[in-house]
Amino acid sequence: MLIDQTKLPVEFSVIEVTTVERLAEAIRRLEVRGAPALGVAGAFGVALSALSCVSDAEFAETVAADAELLRSTRPTAVNLAWGIDKVLRSMENLPPEMAKFLAITAAKNIAAEDEKCCMLLGHNGASLLPQIGTVLTHCNAGALACSTWGTALGVIRSAHKMGKKISVISCETRPLLQGARLTAWELSHDAIPVTSIIDAEAAYLMRQGKIDCVVVGADRITRDAVFNKIGTYMHAVCAKHHNIPFYVAAPASTFDVDAAEADIVVEERNRDEVASFWGKPTVPEGVPVINYAFDATPLDLVSAIITEKGVFYPPYDFSSLRQM
DSSP states (O other): OEEOTTSTTTOOOEEOOOSHHHHHHHHHTTSSOSHHHHHHHHHHHHHHHHHHOOOSTTHHHHHHHHHHHHHTTOTTOHHHHHHHHHHHHHHTTOOHHHHHHHHHHHHHHHHHHHHHHHHHHHHHHHTTSOSEEEEEEOSOOBGGGSSSSBSHHHHHHHHHHTTOEEEEEEEOOTTTTHIIIIIHHHHHHTTOOEEEEOGGGHHHHHHTTOOOEEEEOOSEEOSSEEEEETTHHHHHHHHHHTTOOEEEEOOGGGBOTTOOGGGOOOOBOOTHHHHEETTEEOSOTTOOOOOBSEEEEEGGGOSEEEETTEEEOSSOOOGGGTTO
């Protein structure tokens, strides 16, 4: 069961996924999105494949093929592959009936651990926020992007729960408006003050002294860069210029510490996301579009990285996370 995030904020709709193919479609269409949520979805997708397989002789082959289908849907987001692989490992070399039981157990554990992780991460990051101030965030790294609470928004929620008077500037996040549609929806439901802006307005607000810090999530963190929704790098550069702290909030499962920025394939999405808006063309026919889903922010622009295992500061040493 997953919330269809493409319909928010107009409609709250829950989708029941009964096949791996439908889950793959949901991931591609961003009906479910956000790094930790993709990890949970990938885990349950492998469990669904295992439980749906009726042929013991073809069990291993079927589950492996379904796992690869799910893995291919969002190549840049490391949590998706992490969740898939964790459930696959729980079933290794076991007979189908036992493998099915352990697959669903592993998937449920991943979802439960994600909730615990977000609460710890939020607690660890809350102390970094001012007692009174305004936080800028980009895209959506809230409860919709996780099992609950959130990563970047988890930090904000935890600070709010502590009694800090935090207001939020939510960048709209073109082209699919996750910041305007999802982040503003979440925070308004929690009665946390939130204002939406167009992405290009952030630098001007920083120059006016209206932003105290930036908190974003991440889809993959390598040893030299943070991959997050396109536009994050722009905000990091502007924050550095204006001496504003730039924080990244992400679970340990988002780290890919053996890889470098140059190793990562950045997902490019279809032209229509940019060339049309609410069904109407916004780019002349025949004009090409470049539509990267993510960008990479060098670590020298990041003030701190907040995880459930603590806060990391420059110079960054992620060796303790390698076992993840």
